[in-house]
Amino acid sequence: MMKKSYLMTALKGIVGVLIIFLVLFPIYWLILMSIRPMSEMSGRISLIPGSITLEHFIKLFTEEGFDVALKNSLINSTISLVLSLATGLCTAYILARARFHFGLKKTMTKWILLVRVLPPVAFVIPLYTLFTKLGIIGTRLPIILACILINIPLIIWFMITFFQDLPGEVEESAKIDGATEWQLFWKIVLPLVLPGIAAVAMLSFMYAWNEYTYSVILTRSPENYTIPLMLSVLNTEDNVTNFGLVSAGGLTSFLPILLFVIFAQNYLISGLSSGAVKE
Template sequence: MKEKNLALNFILFVLLLVTAFVFIVPFLWTFLTSLKTNDEIYASALTILPTKITFEHYVKVITQMGDFLKYFRNSVVVSLWSVLATVVFSASMGYAFSKMDFKFKNIYLGFVLFILTLPYVIYLIPIYIMESKMDLIDTAWGLILPYIATNLPMSVFIMRGQFNNVPNTLGEAATIDGCNNWQVFSKIMLPVVKPGIATVIIFTFINVWGEFTYGRTLTATAKAQTLPVGITFLRDEAASWQYGTLTATIILSLIPLLIIFLSMQKYFISGIMEGALKG
């Protein structure tokens, strides 16, 4: 039995190693390409590691492509506001669905869960029509509001699961000590569900930062377009698929994602398991 378990663990380790390799290789290839000179990138002999490291492509993106910083700034603004609003609304709704009793509670919750089964692209045409009438096309809020709406159902589900794991006696004890509902929620419950909040932040930020369809449809100029949309235009500006510049742009666009994930990774796994599976 022990030998069988060792064999299964070894097979599992190999499978995980191969899976990690498959996901990491494209990122490494892109990063290493961004450090190569143009002569080496387009050379007939294929090389993996750069023979001479250069940052000329990064310098070109930041200094010579003026719209890149504009696209980057737009992505930061849209992502931060979307994440902030999604965290506030999902935490409040998750707490209400978990710890409070109100009329038609199960019906509302069922509606939220039903929305999870629908692909978010089906809302695109109605949203476009509404935003056209409200003059929100090609504005930051024209992206922020749909991003909040599309990320909220899953976030509510995660936060409800987190609050379900908090004993009711904790809130009851705080109420006996004189706390009102808001104080119980903000000072007692929220600190306990940090893994869920971190999970919502990571998921929402990833979804918003890399979203292309809404960004391309609901914006028309660089004043509101985000980085995923802007990269397609920078590609043309960079002499049509100039790989050094393109890979440098991609790596720069991934930096915020890495920062967010690495800063909250210790909460991520527990937030997924408790919020999504036990909710």
Template sequence: MKKSIQSKSKMKHVIRYIVVSILLIWSLFPVYWMLNNSFKNRIEQFSDTPTFYPNQVTLENYMTLFLELGFHKALLNSLLIATVATTIAVFIGALAAYSLSRYRFIGRKGLLVWILLTRIFPPVTFVIPLYEMMGNAGLLNTRIALILAYIAFNLPFAIWLLIGFFNEVPFELEESAMIDGASPFQTFRKVVLPLIIPGIGATAIFTFITAWNEFLYAMIFIQSPELSTVPVALSGLITEYLVLWGPMSAGGILSAIPIVLLVYLMQDTFIKGLTLGAVKG
């Protein structure tokens, strides 16, 4: 009887590992193929027989990307825009989420519903009004236009996500700090904020990824190639008569590196943020 139970348990584990392995291969193989393709020359890329590794490793795709196409400018633009937009969105979102979590006032529920509705609509619905606003303010074809657009789009998400984290902090901690003479802002900054650092880290990662990968606003608001972001620069490698598969694969790999590094460096904070409040004592 015990052997039968153990064999069933082992079989379940084997099936689980097989399923997980298939899903991993399905997810990671396109990334591997893109990396593999980025080190091939043009002749090998269009070979009738696909190769799972370069017969002759070359860096010409990366050299073309930087020396001829100026891809480093797009990387710097995306890094600057995404970082500034994320910082401002998370900062304002934390203040707004704290006030909505702790204070009760007339119209609070309506404000929460309005914030949620602005996040439900797809980004394309806001393109025309934002374009007109940026044009009237003289901000079109500037990095500021994208930063403001990304803040407007990511702020509702940051607020709703952070409200849940603030709700998990016991109000008694703040009352104790206020009894000791701390002001409301000091209580927020020195007591509450350190406790939700994992939540802020998780929110920042999601917000940064959204801003980094955004394509629609970047394509419409920016006309100068010097100010293009990574998604727009990569789309420019597809023309009517030619697709630069090698540089595009190299650009895809390079564009993924900042996200991978960010998640790797903040993985502990990210995991704690995702599980914060999942287990209550």
């Protein structure tokens, strides 16, 4: 019996190492390629670099204009997050509470779900012509709007369940104390769902940060490129001279999400796995 459980532990350990290797090796390779000097990238490549350099990062940010892409990505993701949260939270609250009636409530709820399911191609062509007519196709606005389009349904659908889980008595008693609906929402309800907001905010930021499909169609000039676009441009042919740059850029693209993982992984995980328990 003892022997069998010992064997089992050893086997589990081996499986664990194998899993970690399969999952993390590509990420390890990304980090490695970004700090490896170019002379060590051709011929026989070693698993551990002989020397370390920051030349790729320096070249990326000073010569290739990656600083602009980083700035664009930060601005676009932040603005779209703030606007989606502001509008999405308000709407989710109304849709979640039975005491608010309006004619289109059911239609709107269903439409929002549908928008969440439909692919970007269902919307992108008329948006392209519309944005061109409005003269904003050469600006950062189309990407911000596209990210809002992605995030509003996500935020609403996610937050509806959070609002529904709040006991109604809290609102009842605040009402008796004479609070207006707005005060009730802003001062009492929102603070209670802060964990939910934190989780969905991280998800939204991540989806906006990673967005590629809308961006590649709705962006014309390089000065509006976001990080995913810039990376796809850097990655031309199978060219070893760009590997260092691509890796440095790829690592940069991972940093904000990595910060979430390090400092707020519980929120992030509860956000990502919410569907499992809630639906």
